[in-house]
Amino acid sequence: MPLKKLFRSAHSSAQSLPDISAGSTIQPESPDNHWTDIWGVLREAPDRGKWNDAHWKSRAVQRSLVEAGRHAGRSRVEYVAPNIGFHLLTRDFFITAINTQTKWLVLIIFAIYLALSFAWSVPYYLLLRYSPGCIYGAETYVEMWTFSFITMMTIGYGNTGPQACWAASWVIAIQSISSLLVEAVTIGIIFARISHPKQRGRSIFISDSAVIARRDGVLKFMFRVADIRRTQVVDPKIKAFMYTWGEGRVTAEGERIPVRCEAIDTGYIDGMLILPLTIEHTIDEKSPLCGHTHDSLVALDAELVVTFEGTTEFGNPFMARRSYVPSDLAWGHQFVDIICRPAAGETHYTIDLDRFHDTRPQEGLPPLPPAPLSQLVVSRAKRTVPYPLLGDNTLALADSLVLYRGSDGGLRLAARAADTYPNQALDVTARMYLYRWSDADAVEPGQPPVSIVQLECGYVDGTDRLHLRLPVEVAHVIDASSPLAAWDGPDATAALRADADAEVVVVLSGYLYSTSENVLRQRTYVVSRHVRAGCVFADIVKHPALTKDRKPRVRWARFHDVVPQQGEFLEDGAEEEVGASANSGLDSAFADAPAPSE
Numbered sequence: 001m002p003l004k005k006l007f008r009s010a011h012s013s014a015q016s017l018p019d020i021s022a023g024s025t026i027q028p029e030s031p032d033n034h035w036t037d038i039w040g041v042l043r044e045a046p047d048r049g050k051w052n053d054a055h056w057k058s059r060a061v062q063r064s065l066v067e068a069g070r071h072a073g074r075s076r077v078e079y080v081a082p083n084i085g086f087h088l089l090t091r092d093f094f095i096t097a098i099n100t101q102t103k104w105l106v107l108i109i110f111a112i113y114l115a116l117s118f119a120w121s122v123p124y125y126l127l128l129r130y131s132p133g134c135i136y137g138a139e140t141y142v143e144m145w146t147f148s149f150i151t152m153m154t155i156g157y158g159n160t161g162p163q164a165c166w167a168a169s170w171v172i173a174i175q176s177i178s179s180l181l182v183e184a185v186t187i188g189i190i191f192a193r194i195s196h197p198k199q200r201g202r203s204i205f206i207s208d209s210a211v212i213a214r215r216d217g218v219l220k221f222m223f224r225v226a227d228i229r230r231t232q233v234v235d236p237k238i239k240a241f242m243y244t245w246g247e248g249r250v251t252a253e254g255e256r257i258p259v260r261c262e263a264i265d266t267g268y269i270d271g272m273l274i275l276p277l278t279i280e281h282t283i284d285e286k287s288p289l290c291g292h293t294h295d296s297l298v299a300l301d302a303e304l305v306v307t308f309e310g311t312t313e314f315g316n317p318f319m320a321r322r323s324y325v326p327s328d329l330a331w332g333h334q335f336v337d338i339i340c341r342p343a344a345g346e347t348h349y350t351i352d353l354d355r356f357h358d359t360r361p362q363e364g365l366p367p368l369p370p371a372p373l374s375q376l377v378v379s380r381a382k383r384t385v386p387y388p389l390l391g392d393n394t395l396a397l398a399d400s401l402v403l404y405r406g407s408d409g410g411l412r413l414a415a416r417a418a419d420t421y422p423n424q425a426l427d428v429t430a431r432m433y434l435y436r437w438s439d440a441d442a443v444e445p446g447q448p449p450v451s452i453v454q455l456e457c458g459y460v461d462g463t464d465r466l467h468l469r470l471p472v473e474v475a476h477v478i479d480a481s482s483p484l485a486a487w488d489g490p491d492a493t494a495a496l497r498a499d500a501d502a503e504v505v506v507v508l509s510g511y512l513y514s515t516s517e518n519v520l521r522q523r524t525y526v527v528s529r530h531v532r533a534g535c536v537f538a539d540i541v542k543h544p545a546l547t548k549d550r551k552p553r554v555r556w557a558r559f560h561d562v563v564p565q566q567g568e569f570l571e572d573g574a575e576e577e578v579g580a581s582a583n584s585g586l587d588s589a590f591a592d593a594p595a596p597s598e
Contacts, residue, residue: 047072049208049357058327064303065243066323068208073201073321097189098196105193109186113152116182120175121148127168134165152179197316203229204308204320205276208357211333212283213377217384219283221264223306223324224335226276226356233310236271238279240264242288245301262288264304267391276351278335279306282393285522294374297326304329331374333359383560388421395425395468395508395521396559403487403533404565406477411488413455414475415506415523416537419468420556425519428466428510430474432457434483435503453483455504466508470541470552471559474506500528535562 049072059068067074081087088096097105125144127134137160138144147160151172162168207224214220227233241261248258264287266279283289292302308320336358340350361367368376385396398416406412415432419425432455440449455476466472478484486495508521525531538561542553 046353047202047205062325064323064325066305066321098192117149117152121145123171124148131167133163134168136163151175197312197318200312200318201320205356206322209328209330210324211330211359213332213334213362216387218386221281221283221289222278224276224278227273231313233273236273236310238266238269238308240266240306243303293378294326294370330359331370332362332365332377334362335359385420385556385559391514393519394419394421396420397506397521397523399560401525401531402535402537402562403531404536411478412475414473416471417474417508418471422469424512425510426513428468428508430466431507432476433505437501502527532562534565536565538563
């Protein structure tokens with residue numbers, strides 16, 4: 001920020017407009033307070049975040065691997081061993097010197113030069129006392145100390161200097177060479193500190209808090225990153241890791257592993273970094289955050305460490321780092337908009353860095369403490385589909401199953417699958433699994449409480465693949481060989497009631513052609529809550545003849561909608577009565593049921 005703008009912002013923030021009412025007087029502002037406010041603005045570290053005293057004191061006493069606040073990014077890990085400092089100083093002197101605090105480095109350099117000047121003044125004084133004629137124009141020790149300092153800085157003598165004396169000449173030569181080496185090391189350390197690219201990391205802004213919220217119905221972990229310089233960072237990379245402690249774990253061999261570190265995939269990043277980016281991590285079955293809430297993260301002493309790596313335009317690599325503990329996670333929040341488009345007649349975009357770290361609650365969420373709010377965010381899933389973004393997992397499954405009769409009269413259990421970015425996912429396969437849970441009181445010792453069978457839906461052998469240019473149905477035909485054959489028998493009502501707590505898991509898997517990464521989409525449907533009997537999925541594909549560009553269109557807003565099937569659900573009267581009873585029970589249970597889990 002230019003200095004003129006900085007003082008202007010400080011001046012505007014330091015002044016306030018008092019309310020002027022009848023009989024009131026305006027007290028002149030104290031110059032001391034004015035300059036104090038300006039000094040406060042100058043000392044601010046906007047890249048470190050907005051930390052009030054209460055939050056800073058609370059965060060400072062929490063256990064963490066990486067510091068936050070004014071010293072954000074600095075490691076809190078201390079290695080303890082006898083003489084470890086001496087080992088680093090002697091075996092890794094240059095890095096140790098560069099990483100020394102500036103005040104200590106300046107004091108050490110002063111001390112070294114003063115010590116050397118006093119050390120070399122001793123032989124000069126001995127020459128003055130016991131070898132008269134070697135050094136002219138000096139009589140006291142102070143003059144010899146000054147002579148030593150002059151020799152160490154530069155060889156240019158005036159009223160005091162050496163004469164034709166081999167002893168003085170040897171001392172001057174040795175001191176000059178040793179002083180040259182000391183100066184070379186000192187200049188190297190100072191230049192390395194000045195040119196060290198780690199200061200480039202101070203122009204990389206990473207939000208002081210992260211959010212866990214839903215975007216287009218998908219649960220995501222998000223934080224914001226920006227590069228406030230106009231010079232481009234070469235090959236920027238963002239990595240994230242989750243450290244969990246808890247009680248640790250013990251291996252089969254008795255080894256105790258106290259901490260677990262898992263990588264968090266941050267996906268695609270804009271290599272230009274012209275505008276601030278909100279980095280997303282999808283919390284799905286492959287995510288280390290899957291299933292976690294605020295309480296579980298606190299119990300595990302979880303810490304999420306984010307690193308930004310890049311290279312300056314001069315080829316020097318640098319890094320910025322930030323960590324988030326559970327108190328830094330804002331559940332059900334989103335970052336405020338800070339990008340301002342230019343008005344008419346203007347050409348520059350504006351980024352409001354004063355609000356870079358700010359978040360606000362998402363609409364429709366009640367003001368709750370972090371623990372219950374996190375449970376609500378995790379369990380709440382809107383009837384949405386993934387945003388069609390290249391490189392993202394855009395596979396979608398409807399939030400209910402339908403049970404209907406096909407044109408051949410056979411009973412079908414179907415799910416709807418789609419790719420919101422058509423054909424981005426290739427070699428997509430679909431599988432259905434039925435989980436039948438036994439009665440908890442009837443489970444015998446040694447017997448599993450659940451039986452798992454696969455429902456054949458045309459993709460068992462793996463030779464068939466879904467072509468997801470448009471949404472398709474994945475159907476399991478209920479015939480005599482089906483595990484669900486009882487649903488279409490004379491005791492259909494009893495069979496449906498027996499399977500009320502059963503779960504149907506539908507899994508889509510494939511890989512993205514843009515990133516060559518495997519993707520997975522999974523939903524779990526409870527029979528009593530998510531199976532819509534006597535219904536079919538609503539038609540959402542618009543015929544090409546009805547569009548202007550003669551291309552089919554998908555009404556994604558109705559992707560999850562189901563409608564009653566035309567005609568009779570079951571064939572004869574007795575079966576129709578059974579089916580209607582079962583259908584009514586399923587529909588009434590589904591009306592107030594939460595969305596199926598992903």
